[in-house]
Amino acid sequence: MAPSTPAWADGPLPLIQTPSATKDTNDHPAHYIANEMAWAHNAMLRGLNAIYLQAPHVQQGDAADFLFFIASWSAWVLHHHTIEEKQMFPGFEAVPGVAPGSLSHNVEQHHEFSEGLSGLQKYATATTADSYSGAHVQKLVDGFSPILRQHLADEIDTLWAMDSVAANTEHSKKLLNIYQQCEAEAGKQDKSVVPPMVLGLCDKTFEGGNDWPKMPMGSAYFVHYLFARKHSKAWRFLPCDTFGKPRPLAFLGNNGAGK
Structure with a gap:
């Protein structure tokens, strides 16, 4: 990947335009699900961009925290795709109106990048600060990104194409139910890792402003002041604060630039 200018987490891998930027996504559960997934995928892309851009500039004294950030991001993305393969996609395809095998291409893509993604996680968990190499991190990312x-x-x-299921029916409601069950499963991950990391990958200014993810009032403060404390040094590498406010990437050497 070639770094974008200015260097911030919206590149070098380009973010995805969310469907709600141009379409109504509340008219069918499939459209709502597609839109929610686009927001989540952009959070993943910001995380990978933040890793790639900062990797060459992290020095030995900060490497352990950066490796923890890489390992946490990798585990989160791997877990996301495991839920899709084992629970979400089979559930969707069992709903009448969704063509059998219509999600198989997405699973095939999982298999194309999973080895590289797992390799990044293994590197992050097995490498010591003394042997950390930012160049190697970038090489690993280039291999699967x-x-x-x-x-x-x-x-x-x-x-989005699951709107082949008739709207306002028990079948379309089933799509939403399956998605919500998977969200609940994802919510069982380590509260001291996933919530502070994911919130720090959400840009509240994206596409003119947004409120994703929707959370109960005060939840972000709870995450910031309680859950984020345990691994606070690792969250220095996030592109946004807990409240979705973009900030300059902390480790960009002398070429630092920010949103």
């Missing part, structure tokens, strides 16, 4: 980015974009169209 193009197909990952393609997958994250392609999946939105696949999910």
Whole structure:
């Protein structure tokens, strides 16, 4: 990947335009699901961009925290795709009106990048600060990031196409129920890792302003002042604060630039 200018987490891998930027996404559960997934996928892309851009500039004294950030991001994305393969996609395809096998291409894409993504996670968990190499991190990311980015974009169209299920029926409600069950499963991950990391990957200014993810009032403060404390040094590498406010990437050497 070639760094974008200015260097911030909206590149070098380009973010995905969310369907709600141009369309009504509340008219069918499939459209709502596709839109929610686009927001989540952009958070993933910001995380990977933040890793890629900062990797060469992280020095030994900060490497352990950066490796924890990489390991946390990788585990989150791997977990996301495991839920899709084992629970979400089979559930969707069992709903009458969704063509059998219509999500198989997305699973095939998982297999194309999963080895590289797992390799990044293994590197982050097995490497010591003394042996950290930013160049190697970038090499690992280059190995799988193009197909990952393609997958994250392609999946939105696949999910949108589930509007083949008639709207305002028990079948369309089933789509939403399956998605919400998977959201609940994802919510079981380590509260001291996933919530502070994901909130720090959400840009509240994106596409003119947004409120994704929707959370109960005060939840972000709870995450910021309680959950984020345990691994606070790792969250220095996030492109946004807990409240979705973009900030300059902290580790860009002498070429630092920010949103």
